Amino acid sequence: MLSDSEAAELLSFLTPATRPDVKGRATEYILGLSGHRDGCRFLRSRPDLVAALLALTSDPSIAIVKDCFHVLINLSADETLHQVLVNDVGVLPVLLKNLVDPEYVFSDQICTILSNLSRHEKTCRTVFKVLQEQLGVAQLVDIFCTEGYNQKAKLHYLGPLLSNLTQLPEARTCLLDPDRCVVQRLLPFTQYQASLVRRGGVIGTLRNCCFDHRHHEWLLSDAVDILPFLLLPLAGPEELSDEENEGLPVDLQYLPEDKTREEDPDVRKMLLETLLLLMATKAGRRTLKDKNVYPIMREFHRWEKDVHVAAACEKLVQVLIGDEPEPGMENLMEVEIPEEVEEKLKEADAKEQEELQKEENSRSGPTQ
Template sequence: MASELEELIGFLDDSRNEVRAMSAEIVAGLTANAEGIEKLKALQRPLVVKLFRSVGLGGDPARKALVALVNLSQDPAVVEMLLDLNVVNRVMEFIRDGAVPHVDLLTSLLANVTISERGCKDLLQIGKGSMEGLHMAVLLKKFVVGGITLCPGDADPFEHVASVLTNVTRLPEARRLLLQPGRGLLQALVSQLQSWNSLRRLGASGALKNCVMSAEEDGTLVCILEDRTVLTHMLRPINGQPPVEKEDTVRECMAEAVLVLAGTDKGRDALWEAGAPEALRKGYEDEQHPGVCVAMERTAEIFLSHSTIDSGVAPGVVGLASASAKQQQQQEQEEQPREGQQEQQPAE
């Protein structure tokens, strides 16, 4: 005899819209907390299958079914189950066809499953021959177009693609795809650093940092540097000029990416030309985040060690490096005991 939960799950793909809606509402509520998820654990596989069917049937219940799937996909074991059920292809089919209007939840589900390396590979379609990169190309196009056409404050259905980009660029295949010459994907990505949507900026900065950190190893450094406007975009969040970047993570990602580029001969030359020393000096004046400050100071030291004081842009670097050295000196002095001060001896 079926349990109440089994009966509830059975109604998720019922032919009657109102019955599906009732069932999806209850299931979504259960997946909103750990206690409810625990109750559903023994029935996770049939539950996930039924939820996908409910999504495909459309109507009001589809959104609640997707909410439940997003909640469940925070569990790595459920992610593996979803990948076994071809979740990436099914979600991308929904996105391409436009049959399911809840793109925000579909992309949020992709963000969760691409936390796993297997999920990233499925999205990149690695080993699928001519199909490789097709899903990513579709997502990137919709992501960039949305960033251009939406007004500040509008609902942004593709904002979670930014998190997907951060996730997948941990893999060299994704980094090479983004940096393919002539496709303009890198330029489209850096443009999101000026988006009004903080999620877009966070995702774009994370993906860019991933690409830069492995550029020498991947052999893609030239691809990053060939368009100098890319460096201008990367410097903007840390140059201290309005509009000031409010997200610490964005500034830290870009400061660390610039530090890595400064450590290479070609990157350092390109940064000089882009006015990086002066941009860093101005940004450093009001920067409060320790991680950003450290990256800027180390970059300034690299510039200073590869330049002369007579260089046209050296004063900015000197000012920043000197400030760093002065702070370090003050800290060391504070840690030293004052002259003539003796350790207090315990009373006999």
């Protein structure tokens, strides 16, 4: 790695006044450093270099700005650099200021950096705090949901950013405010075919929101009507009986022969997990049973080939067709599980995952 004198010389090249060709070679060199672990470790010890790169994101040279953002993406992918980027370099105010600019060329890169920085709870809290100070979650959702907000960027990675933010109860509270139409705006994106990243991010956000069981009745009510948006991606073209169709939400009735299901198994699993969370409360179970969810899940299970997704579907079906829990245990999220029982459940879950992996390996066959 560079000596202190070499690092100081490199830093002297990273100024707005430096000749563009010299500046460009310096940013290219740091980009190369950021591509491997030792280079990232070195840059972690030199926040002054990273701060200089952040300043150069306003350079007149597009090539230099592109290199600087590429470095920041690489560094933000390394959790050990998160505190340096957020606290020592102070990237968040600069990134968020540029993100809200509808003319900014590098907003997609900003979305990726923010998504990386918000993956882990500690830094996510800082991201959320600065976000609330500068624009707020509601405005972030507004930007995300406004088609063509930035003609030069797709902003798909705002989806994973929202998903990461909603690991925090305070972020979920902002989205689930009954007096503001925030979470409702995200619902149509559960079937957004142009981007798996955006679609998966929204479904992850909705799943996280469903951890707050006190909002389940509201989410399932006509005020939000979340259920059809979770079920439609799992529903296929299979013909159901008139009786089964009539019990379903209107959007799920008599689906066309060309109806396709969500293509990504991870997203299908998240949808099932969201439905299962909604069934943790008595009101949620009653609603899903009253809305005749079972036939959709029955046909989905027959169709599903991924063993992990099929297992998640089986758990959901067991709750759908099972008896109600005993009095005092209606809210499954509030039931206290004895420590020894919890250990046994963990062991059973680990064994189940092992069996599923074996089954998946046997299906895929030997590799060539």
